[in-house]
Amino acid sequence: MCWPIVLVLVTEVAVTDSYVYVLTALLPLTASILVTQANPYHALVLRGILGAVAALVYTVLGAADVALTEALVGTMLAITLYAVAVRSSLVMRLGVLKEAIPDWRAASKSDDALVALQQADQANAEQPSFAPLLSDLRTVCGKHHLRLELVSYPDSQALQQALVDKEIHAALRVEHKDRYFSESGFEPNSERINLHSESFCSLCIRIRRLYDILQAELTSPAASLTYVDLATSPEVGPVLASVGEQQP
Amino acid sequence: MINLLSYFCIATGIVFWFWGTADLLSKRSVLFKLHSLSVADTLGSIAIVVGLLLKIPREWPLLLLAIICLALWNTMLGYVLAYCSSASNGGSRD
Amino acid sequence: MILNLALIAMILALLIPIYTVCKDQDIWQRMLAFASVASKAAILILVISVLRDDWMIGVVGVIILSVGNAGLMLLAHIIKRMNDLAST
Numbered sequence: 111m112c113w114p115i116v117l118v119l120v121t122e123v124a125v126t127d128s129y130v131y132v133l134t135a136l137l138p139l140t141a142s143i144l145v146t147q148a149n150p151y152h153a154l155v156l157r158g159i160l161g162a163v164a165a166l167v168y169t170v171l172g173a174a175d176v177a178l179t180e181a182l183v184g185t186m187l188a189i190t191l192y193a194v195a196v197r198s199s200l201v202m203r204l205g206v207l208k209e210a211i212p213d214w215r216a217a218s219k220s221d222d223a224l225v226a227l228q229q230a231d232q233a234n235a236e237q238p239s240f241a242p243l244l245s246d247l248r249t250v251c252g253k254h255h256l257r258l259e260l261v262s263y264p265d266s267q268a269l270q271q272a273l274v275d276k277e278i279h280a281a282l283r284v285e286h287k288d289r290y291f292s293e294s295g296f297e298p299n300s301e302r303i304n305l306h307s308e309s310f311c312s313l314c315i316r317i318r319r320l321y322d323i324l325q326a327e328l329t330s331p332a333a334s335l336t337y338v339d340l341a342t343s344p345e346v347g348p349v350l351a352s353v354g355e356q357q358p
Numbered sequence: 359m360i361n362l363l364s365y366f367c368i369a370t371g372i373v374f375w376f377w378g379t380a381d382l383l384s385k386r387s388v389l390f391k392l393h394s395l396s397v398a399d400t401l402g403s404i405a406i407v408v409g410l411l412l413k414i415p416r417e418w419p420l421l422l423l424a425i426i427c428l429a430l431w432n433t434m435l436g437y438v439l440a441y442c443s444s445a446s447n448g449g450s451r452d
Numbered sequence: 453m454i455l456n457l458a459l460i461a462m463i464l465a466l467l468i469p470i471y472t473v474c475k476d477q478d479i480w481q482r483m484l485a486f487a488s489v490a491s492k493a494a495i496l497i498l499v500i501s502v503l504r505d506d507w508m509i510g511v512v513g514v515i516i517l518s519v520g521n522a523g524l525m526l527l528a529h530i531i532k533r534m535n536d537l538a539s540t
Contacts, residue, residue: 129459133496136463136470143474155482159473162486162493165516169497174512177497181516368458375465379488382472388480395488403495406462410502417502420510424498427518428491435487443480 133170136163149255150196154189161185201257202320204247205269205278208262243282243311243333250327273316274340280315314338360412367409374402388443396436403428455503462499466492491517 140160147153161184168177244258251258261278263269273281311333315321321337328335378398381391404425411421469485469492476482497513 129456129463132460132463136466140470143470149479151479152477152482155479155486156473158486159470159489162490162516165512166493166496169509169512170500174508178512178515181512365454365458368455372458372461372465375462375492376468379465379468382469382481382485382488388478388484391481391484395484399488399491403491406495407498410499414502414505417507417510420507420514421498424494424514424517427514431518432491439480439483439487443483 130170133163133167137167150200151255154192154196157192158185158189161188197257200255201259202247202251202280203259203261203278205261205263205272205281207266207269207283208264243313246328247324250324253327254323273314273338276316276340279317279320280313282311282313284311312336316340364409364412367405367412371402371404371406371409374398374405378402389440392436392439392443396432400428400432403432455499459496459499459503462492462496466496 137160140156140163144153144156144160147156161180164184165177165181168174168180244260248258261272263272266283269281269283272278313324313333314336315324316338318337318339321335325335375398378394381394381398384391407421407424407428411418411425466489469488472485473482476485494513494517497516498510501507501510501513
């Protein structure tokens with residue numbers, strides 16, 4: 111006789127309060143999605159979703175002021191600051207010589223740079239081409255969520271100085287093989303270099319982790335990778351110095 | 359009578375929500391999803407808020423503000439999203 | 453009672469974009485899901501404020517709806533667009 115009443119009561123209590131529990135369960139759900147993200151930009155988007163859900167949960171639990179703070183500061187301000195931080199820190203700055211990249215303004219921007227580079231490569235065929243190497247670098251950097259930023263320098267001295275001053279993470283330049291081997295005495299890893307061409311691209315990297323990543327994943331055959339430890343050899347070693355002198 | 363009308367509005371809004379959000383699960387283009395999502399979110403939300411307004415007319419300034427905000431911001435957001443996504447997609451495909 | 457059931461249905465609708473975020477890897481699909489979640493959360497707050505007859509919660513909902521949701525989305529999109537332009 112009293113079962114229907116009890117049933118109605120139970121369902122009413124369950125329905126009345128259950129949305130609070132469901133909403134509260136959303137918070138750890140979105141948080142666990144957030145911490146499993148590898149891409150920092152995707153993580154930022156999920157941080158926004160987490161902020162919205164958190165504001166909702168705080169409101170449901172009765173803390174209107176906390177919800178307001180979460181919506182304004184936690185979502186808007188935090189995401190903006192994180193976006194700026196990610197954008198400015200996840201970057202590989204690559205120094206190149208100005209004459210190596212003919213159309214500089216296009217080269218710093220987009221894929222049009224590659225087209226311009228290929229045309230320039232066809233124009234002077236004795237130079238090794240930068241374009242495949244750069245596109246390879248972009249691919250590897252994209253895999254690790256890095257941005258590749260090209261910085262141009264007027265001559266070899268400035269490029270070397272920038273590497274010493276830690277303005278750039280790596281320096282890319284064209285070496286002529288016979289002069290390079292005779293004057294530096296440095297033996298690059300030979301399987302990366304096409305021995306039949308007389309010049310090749312040399313990439314001096316001053317960050318160990320970057321060097322390891324590129325050494326493992328860069329597939330371009332025309333580049334030699336060098337790790338330069340600025341702590342132990344403040345003059346960047348004989349490699350850069352000799353090359354810097356012989357190219358006016 | 360007014361109570362019934364308000365429930366009808368809220369139910370319509372929820373149906374709109376489900377109808378528009380279900381398109382997120384399909385494998386269509388971003389712009390198609392954006393269209394259905396913005397229509398459903400804006401119209402469905404406005405329907406829900408109108409239902410609430412009929413139910414409790416005492417809080418009309420707040421709910422009216424909510425309707426205005428929804429109409430303005432969601433439309434603008436739709437435009438911004440469409441512009442950004444199409445620009446970036448076109449740039450990377452070139 | 454009916455409003456409670458409506459609330460639970462709305463929470464179910466809120467789960468769809470969250471599931472999409474889990475599944476989809478494209479950044480724009482995730483942005484869409486984010487937009488959906490943000491506006492749905494604000495409307496949920498409004499419904500709860502009416503359900504509890506609490507003016508303060510409603511004010512929070514409207515502020516989140518107007519400032520948090522839309523302003524943040526606009527900002528995030530412009531930053532994303534800059535990122536796309538710089539990285540491609």
